[in-house]
Amino acid sequence: MPKPDAMIGMAAFQLSTFTSEAVVELAATTLRKHGLRAAELLCLANVLGSRRRGALGYPSKERATKIGKLMEDFQLSIHGPYAISLTTKDPKMLQNSRTHLTRCLRLADAVGASHVTFHAGSRRGGQTVRNRVQQRLQEVMVKCEKENITAVPAPEVGGKIASFGDFEEVCAVAGNSGCLFCWDVAHDFARGGDVISEAGLLRRIELIEQHIDLSRWRLPVHISGIVAGRRGEVRHAPLGEGSGVPWRLFLSVLREQKFLDKVVIICESKATKRDGFDFRVEEALKLKAFVDSGEIDKEYRPSRPQLTQFLSQDSVESEPEE
Numbered sequence: 001m002p003k004p005d006a007m008i009g010m011a012a013f014q015l016s017t018f019t020s021e022a023v024v025e026l027a028a029t030t031l032r033k034h035g036l037r038a039a040e041l042l043c044l045a046n047v048l049g050s051r052r053r054g055a056l057g058y059p060s061k062e063r064a065t066k067i068g069k070l071m072e073d074f075q076l077s078i079h080g081p082y083a084i085s086l087t088t089k090d091p092k093m094l095q096n097s098r099t100h101l102t103r104c105l106r107l108a109d110a111v112g113a114s115h116v117t118f119h120a121g122s123r124r125g126g127q128t129v130r131n132r133v134q135q136r137l138q139e140v141m142v143k144c145e146k147e148n149i150t151a152v153p154a155p156e157v158g159g160k161i162a163s164f165g166d167f168e169e170v171c172a173v174a175g176n177s178g179c180l181f182c183w184d185v186a187h188d189f190a191r192g193g194d195v196i197s198e199a200g201l202l203r204r205i206e207l208i209e210q211h212i213d214l215s216r217w218r219l220p221v222h223i224s225g226i227v228a229g230r231r232g233e234v235r236h237a238p239l240g241e242g243s244g245v246p247w248r249l250f251l252s253v254l255r256e257q258k259f260l261d262k263v264v265i266i267c268e269s270k271a272t273k274r275d276g277f278d279f280r281v282e283e284a285l286k287l288k289a290f291v292d293s294g295e296i297d298k299e300y301r302p303s304r305p306q307l308t309q310f311l312s313q314d315s316v317e318s319e320p321e322e
């Protein structure tokens with residue numbers, strides 16, 4: 001089989017008013033050295049217009065353009081702030097969410113990123129919520145067109161059962177809005193989605209092909225280990241730890257389907273004690289090494305028995321999703 005043109009990378013650094021060129025250069029050099037070709041720039045805690053000391057604001061267009069230049073050879077994306085919700089009924093929160101999304105999309109254009117990943121919000125309300133997300137995504141797309149913004153929003157598959165939405169919902173609303181979505185495989189797994197069988201993964205690939213314009217974009221993928229509980233995601237973990245995200249199976253099926261060329265994979269591994277830049281590089285390199293090896297491993301071995309997973313202490317903790 002010919003070697004796939006895989007794009008693998010990681011969450012690189014926080015993108016804010018404080019991002020220094022030294023940090024950007026160090027990240028770029030390190031990723032380049034290891035052959036990691038994708039990077040997600042994080043605006044997770046950025047705030048709008050605050051003059052509070054230490055508050056993370058959005059960098060100016062000029063700064064962002066400079067940062068983008070330093071990372072010209074990477075496939076870039078931006079992770080929008082946790083403050084965004086497209087499902088909220090609160091007018092103030094909705095207004096802030098729209099402003100954040102627009103800021104992130106303009107920023108994405110300035111740095112040369114293709115999309116902005118974000119969490120769509122809580123799913124209370126069923127079908128109504130789904131329609132609401134779709135309508136709001138469409139409004140964002142209209143705004144992008146008016147402003148000539150080329151980057152697009154990419155809502156993630158949510159990690160908690162209470163968050164919007166599952167794979168099929170997110171894929172469909174993105175498709176109907178003409179934008180992207182982010183297939184967070186760990187989230188999909190944590191909320192009980194069938195990413196543990198080849199059939200489940202093939203079904204997902206089929207849905208992506210039906211809904212997303214892959215001639216225009218690579219589909220954003222997030223992957224990591226994850227600790228899952230009764231309510232879905234508890235927290236991210238290193239690959240091969242936590243509740244057993246089948247990352248080798250996932251990569252193997254993508255390879256066989258010649259789908260590695262159609263995605264951009266961001267490793268979102270986290271560990272409680274070793275969570276620095278070097279740890280994230282190591283984790284992303286596990287994915288790259290597996291892809292480079294050409295190995296096919298389609299056996300799924302859960303890392304813990306299903307039952308103890310659901311009875312574990314972890315399931316009572318609650319942390320923000322990634």
Ligand SMILES: [Zn+2]
Nearest residue numbers: 184222268322
């Ligand atoms: Zn994610």
